[in-house]
Amino acid sequence: MGMTMTQKILASKAGMDEVHAGQFIEANIDLALGNDITTPVAINEFNRSGRAKVFDKNKVAIVPDHFTPNKDIKAAEQCKFIREFALGQDLTNYFEVGQMGIEHCLIPEKGLAAPGDAIIGADSHTCTYGALGAFSTGVGSTDFGATMARGKCWFKVPSAISFVLKGKMSKNVSGKDLILHIIGMIGVDGALYKSMEFSGPGVANLTIDDRFTIANMAIEAGAKNGIFPVDDIAMEYVNDHVTKEYTVFEADSDAEYDQVIEIDLAELRPTVAFPHLPENTKTIDEVGDIDIDQVVIGSCTNGRITDFRIAADIMRGKQVKKGVRVILFPGTQKIYLQALDEGLITDFVKAGAVFSTPTCGPCLGGHMGILAAGERAVSTTNRNFVGRMGHVESEVYLASPAVAAASALTGKITDPDKL
Amino acid sequence: MSKVYKYGNNVDTDVIIPARYLNTVDPKELAEHCMEDIDTNFAKTVQTGDVIVAENNFGCGSSREHAPIAIKASGISCVVANTFARIFFRNCINIGLPILECPQAVANTDSGDVLDIDFSSGVIKNVTKNKQFKAEPFPEFMRKIIDANGLIGYICEEA
Numbered sequence A: 001m002g003m004t005m006t007q008k009i010l011a012s013k014a015g016m017d018e019v020h021a022g023q024f025i026e027a028n029i030d031l032a033l034g035n036d037i038t039t040p041v042a043i044n045e046f047n048r049s050g051r052a053k054v055f056d057k058n059k060v061a062i063v064p065d066h067f068t069p070n071k072d073i074k075a076a077e078q079c080k081f082i083r084e085f086a087l088g089q090d091l092t093n094y095f096e097v098g099q100m101g102i103e104h105c106l107i108p109e110k111g112l113a114a115p116g117d118a119i120i121g122a123d124s125h126t127c128t129y130g131a132l133g134a135f136s137t138g139v140g141s142t143d144f145g146a147t148m149a150r151g152k153c154w155f156k157v158p159s160a161i162s163f164v165l166k167g168k169m170s171k172n173v174s175g176k177d178l179i180l181h182i183i184g185m186i187g188v189d190g191a192l193y194k195s196m197e198f199s200g201p202g203v204a205n206l207t208i209d210d211r212f213t214i215a216n217m218a219i220e221a222g223a224k225n226g227i228f229p230v231d232d233i234a235m236e237y238v239n240d241h242v243t244k245e246y247t248v249f250e251a252d253s254d255a256e257y258d259q260v261i262e263i264d265l266a267e268l269r270p271t272v273a274f275p276h277l278p279e280n281t282k283t284i285d286e287v288g289d290i291d292i293d294q295v296v297i298g299s300c301t302n303g304r305i306t307d308f309r310i311a312a313d314i315m316r317g318k319q320v321k322k323g324v325r326v327i328l329f330p331g332t333q334k335i336y337l338q339a340l341d342e343g344l345i346t347d348f349v350k351a352g353a354v355f356s357t358p359t360c361g362p363c364l365g366g367h368m369g370i371l372a373a374g375e376r377a378v379s380t381t382n383r384n385f386v387g388r389m390g391h392v393e394s395e396v397y398l399a400s401p402a403v404a405a406a407s408a409l410t411g412k413i414t415d416p417d418k419l
Numbered sequence B: 001m002s003k004v005y006k007y008g009n010n011v012d013t014d015v016i017i018p019a020r021y022l023n024t025v026d027p028k029e030l031a032e033h034c035m036e037d038i039d040t041n042f043a044k045t046v047q048t049g050d051v052i053v054a055e056n057n058f059g060c061g062s063s064r065e066h067a068p069i070a071i072k073a074s075g076i077s078c079v080v081a082n083t084f085a086r087i088f089f090r091n092c093i094n095i096g097l098p099i100l101e102c103p104q105a106v107a108n109t110d111s112g113d114v115l116d117i118d119f120s121s122g123v124i125k126n127v128t129k130n131k132q133f134k135a136e137p138f139p140e141f142m143r144k145i146i147d148a149n150g151l152i153g154y155i156c157e158e159a
């Protein structure tokens, strides 16, 4: 019986010829990752394991991004704790404020995620690197601690849902709309414990940034990972960033899938997820009249350069609607610089928006844009749970950068085609 | 004997422990805010040994281990649900918080019921309603981790 792309990577990392769905395996890990929230717990667990040194100082990455630059004294203490650990362990991949970024934008940019890698991260959106044909998945702090100790992690081999894409998205439709559409279709537990494998001729019409966005939100459908084939577009990114050795895997032609879902990209419309679940989706045509108080563009989902280009093209030379707060936050320092060099930051600031340093900030209701009771935000982030961006009576509407930017100008959730 | 706190579908880690409290890793402090965004009564009334019962996809959302840590530190002895989100599921195994998947028990249990759970056999008795259910036992690999009191115990035994 054939294996899925994910199963082939896992078999290889477990040193086995074949694995099947449901089997428990231990796989060698190419990169283990943590942030300022999850790493303190992981360090305590690592210390309990009795090991003095991490398994490989080049294969552990720590990125303080959630509450950084430190938002309060407690956050500062947590960051100090992980900084001392990282320096004490002489970790190659510790990224301080100034070199850092949001982990899932930064890791690929630093060439730390490559095709065929097995990557775990103590952060649920670690599934992002599936865009490059890696098996990458979110785990907890204890998993991160134990993996730092021994370089291996346990997995139950997942089955998969196959998404076969065809056609091309129309203007103002992007990867965010595709993944929101999928989550709306299958639900927030529609891919529970499974892989989401993307294939078909439509993949060639997705930019690498679209793919990062799509793989990033696989977890919002409950999936273990999302993964794309390694085509020319992926290889272009890999050649520009990756220097380590890697292996490209492909799904077997007779791989078994639990379900095959075909999607015509040409039929997609801008899509918005209403509070309080990413599955509560409506197309922009069904949204109706929704006034907003804040617009957030950024995060590990949509904080890449293409996202800011799309937003700037809509906002350039215009003004943010009076009474609306618009906050943009890029994924990394490099993206920040690119936006600066291309004049995008000037466009945003002139339009009346705020452009922040890289941080998770508002995405998880951490800092830099918390909502008060009764307030509404349109956000390009990935979660709209109760209280996610602030007060429990606030609301988050998830959308693409194009919809968010258009909404910034009108103060209502707006179809960018109708500006 | 355990009193039940029952919740619905898709209880996410942001409501189990909101991000605004994630600047600490102290289990006691986390427990004080456990569930507060969906149930302000929980932290005030929960007793050691009580049980959480929930429907589908319990623990979805972020990977924060603070969520099962907060639940465990609040005294909850077991979480019974139809299904768990996968990262939450592995976090529970890894920190030794007992969880069981048993849709029949969930369907036949209400808030305030008293349950008697034998984790090793998976037998769940609803004492209030005088009914009995059986959850699927864990596969051997997971049992080993649980028996070692979590993943770190398991890898210490190996070393």
Ligand code: SF4
Pocket (backbone or CB within 6 Å): A065, A066, A102, A103, A104, A123, A125, A299, A300, A301, A359, A360, A363, A364, A381, A382
């Ligand atoms: S940007 Fe948001 S979703 Fe992404 S890692 Fe940060 S907090 Fe998590």
